[in-house]
Amino acid sequence: MRLASAERAKRQRLAPGDRRTQIIDAATRLIGQRGFWGVSVHDIAAACGITDAGLLHHFGTKDALLIAVLERRDKVDDDSLARRLGIEPDRLYEAVRGLPLAEVCAAVVARNAEQPEIVRLYSVLNAESLTPAHPAHDYFVAREARVIAFFGSPRSDLHPDPVVRGRQVIAMMDGLQLRWLRDPERVDLPTEWAALFGRALSGVAQS
Amino acid sequence: MRLASAERAKRQRLAPGDRRTQIIDAATRLIGQRGFWGVSVHDIAAACGITDAGLLHHFGTKDALLIAVLERRDKVDDDSLARRLGIEPDRLYEAVRGLPLAEVCAAVVARNAEQPEIVRLYSVLNAESLTPAHPAHDYFVAREARVIAFFGSPRSDLHPDPVVRGRQVIAMMDGLQLRWLRDPERVDLPTEWAALFGRALSGVAQS
């Protein structure tokens, strides 16, 4: 529990907002790398240069920190996607209905390609949280429905049922992202997405 | 460590092969539910009605048990897939080159639809093992290459490059399976696969 004397010498007290942000960033990176059950409170606290108790002062429990991480990401991501599509953030979900599916997907993929750490966080937690015992289980059940509705709402001739359509899009995107995360050197996400989605959408022969 | 007296009374000594099989089955189920880092040796041992030390007598370490689980599954799965396609198990990888991609995929999907527990094991570990610190990291790197080669080898006009083609197939299949695992009541895996793959392959309009 005790900090090394060198670290204690330069220890600093941050404004609560700044410290929370720092903790959430570190947690995002570490949980994305090893999963929620593969990371300890101590790991995250050490990455911020504070003690376990110091971290828990801000979030109370490890579970609460995870929820904070996810809620923060959702907001940041929605905002950045809306900006990318030229839409007001609070009208994202309605405005997207008027756009072509290909354009919406391209924007999502382009954004994701810039933040592998975040994509990894969601990919790892999505699988880890399949069990109801996981603290993010309910969150990911709700998120799944939200994302399917999101990708099902733009007009497209991919499949007549919007739920099936949304599921097909998220399945292709999620699966391709896993290949990309495993081997980012050899897999260029936007290129591979264009090839896969172009094929699924139009069936245009490519050879 | 001590077993409850009721369990100690009916404790039994099994042949090593039988006990190993029982342990691997229990580990498959539990690791599939909660991931490798979400399950303890004690959990798995308890599921078999033996002590931690009793389990470790057979496998030495928790890591070694995981490897045993994966190697066992690979063999069983290859055999069952070969049987389904009417191929000798040891010629699976060559024989599949002569088959239509759609047929190979349909066989894989049909088999997977019958064993959600196994699909879950691979889905959870595939994400968890993205980090090099995971004991199954090397295994999943090798497996990724093997599976891409497998799905890239049958003839198909999906994409001219067999590596890209293999990646596209495993991406779609993997992604769809995650949707199915999350909500098996509402997602019928073979039906959804046929819709998605049919679209990706031929581009035939469906509405």
Added chain:
DNA sequence: CTTAGTACTTAGTGGTTACTAGGTAACTGC
């Protein structure tokens, strides 16, 4: 300058982790 609030510390809690040493008792080969 004083005081109230709080960010963060040390020092613990009881529980769990993977794993080991050494013993017992059930099988197996002869």
Added chain:
DNA sequence: GCAGTTACCTAGTAACCACTAAGTACTAAG
């Protein structure tokens, strides 16, 4: 039926887990 092997047990280990209580030192309001 005896001897050797081994499946499995009890009983530990040290390290780690999330979390708590109580104190200290910094900051900001008045």
